[in-house]
Amino acid sequence: MSSFDTNPFADPVDVNPFQDPSVTQLTNANQGGLNEFNPFTESSRLTNAAQTTPATQPVGPSQPAVLQPSVEPTPQAVASAAQAGLLQQQEELERKAAELERKERELQNSAAGFNPKQNNWPPLPKFCPVKPCFYQDFSTDIPADYQRICKMLYYLWMFHSVTLLLNLLACLAWFSVVPERGVDFGLSILWFILFTPCAFLCWYRPIYKAFRSDSSFSFFVFFFIFFCQIAIYIIQAVGIPGWGDSGWIAALSEVRMNLAVAIIMMVVASFFTVCSVLSLFLLKRVHSLYRRTGASFQRAQEEFSQGILTNRGFQNAASGAASAAAQSAFRGN
Numbered sequence: 001m002s003s004f005d006t007n008p009f010a011d012p013v014d015v016n017p018f019q020d021p022s023v024t025q026l027t028n029a030n031q032g033g034l035n036e037f038n039p040f041t042e043s044s045r046l047t048n049a050a051q052t053t054p055a056t057q058p059v060g061p062s063q064p065a066v067l068q069p070s071v072e073p074t075p076q077a078v079a080s081a082a083q084a085g086l087l088q089q090q091e092e093l094e095r096k097a098a099e100l101e102r103k104e105r106e107l108q109n110s111a112a113g114f115n116p117k118q119n120n121w122p123p124l125p126k127f128c129p130v131k132p133c134f135y136q137d138f139s140t141d142i143p144a145d146y147q148r149i150c151k152m153l154y155y156l157w158m159f160h161s162v163t164l165l166l167n168l169l170a171c172l173a174w175f176s177v178v179p180e181r182g183v184d185f186g187l188s189i190l191w192f193i194l195f196t197p198c199a200f201l202c203w204y205r206p207i208y209k210a211f212r213s214d215s216s217f218s219f220f221v222f223f224f225i226f227f228c229q230i231a232i233y234i235i236q237a238v239g240i241p242g243w244g245d246s247g248w249i250a251a252l253s254e255v256r257m258n259l260a261v262a263i264i265m266m267v268v269a270s271f272f273t274v275c276s277v278l279s280l281f282l283l284k285r286v287h288s289l290y291r292r293t294g295a296s297f298q299r300a301q302e303e304f305s306q307g308i309l310t311n312r313g314f315q316n317a318a319s320g321a322a323s324a325a326a327q328s329a330f331r332g333n
Contacts, residue, residue, distance in 0.1 A: 187244020
């Protein structure tokens, strides 16, 4: 009959999937094998051992990991290592000492061949028993920015010396005409002998040292003494009679008596006037350069104190005074 004969409203037929013939056949076959298997029999162990795949063993012989014990150095080893280090240090020191000795010999040889700066001023002939007292070299000692002004000050000192010499000659001519002017002639000789070296030592050398070493103390010494020099120039240019200067007043007073002597004295008075003007001009120039160098009064004080403390004569005098005071105090006690 066809499928339409079935009753769709009837209870469904229970279908057991495990009743399938293929499933039941496999289950019965495995059941028989499991019932007959006894893992504790000798044959089963041999079978399992035969069926077990052996593990791969390493090719090389295996060794267990062994922890090496720490070995402490013995005192003899420590002493030998320290001795070796000391020997190495000694060799290094000996090598350095030999190198220092070699350098010292080289310096001594170079010093023997080195010609130090020799005094070259004033330029005197070799046969003269008096030797030069100062070293002067503008190109070596003075920076290029200050060489021109330093040379101008040197030329001013030379002009100052020539003016004093001419003043001596003018006073001599005045004395030859007027015998009462012997005092002026004597003072003119004194001014020439005194002011020529004093000007060089008191204001030219300090400004030379100031430009050479940028010394604030030397700048202040120059300013103080050069200002006094300008005042002396003005007094000499005025020419007060009886002061040993053939200035304008002395020259004009001689016009009526002797015109030739008066003209000589006027020339000297004009020289003193030129010295005064040049000195004021150079003082202003030096002051402008001084302000650009960064010098100050505090630096001058520091340089002065350092120079005094490092002076050998001052140290000897101070130690002598201290020892004398200590001895007097000890005797008083």
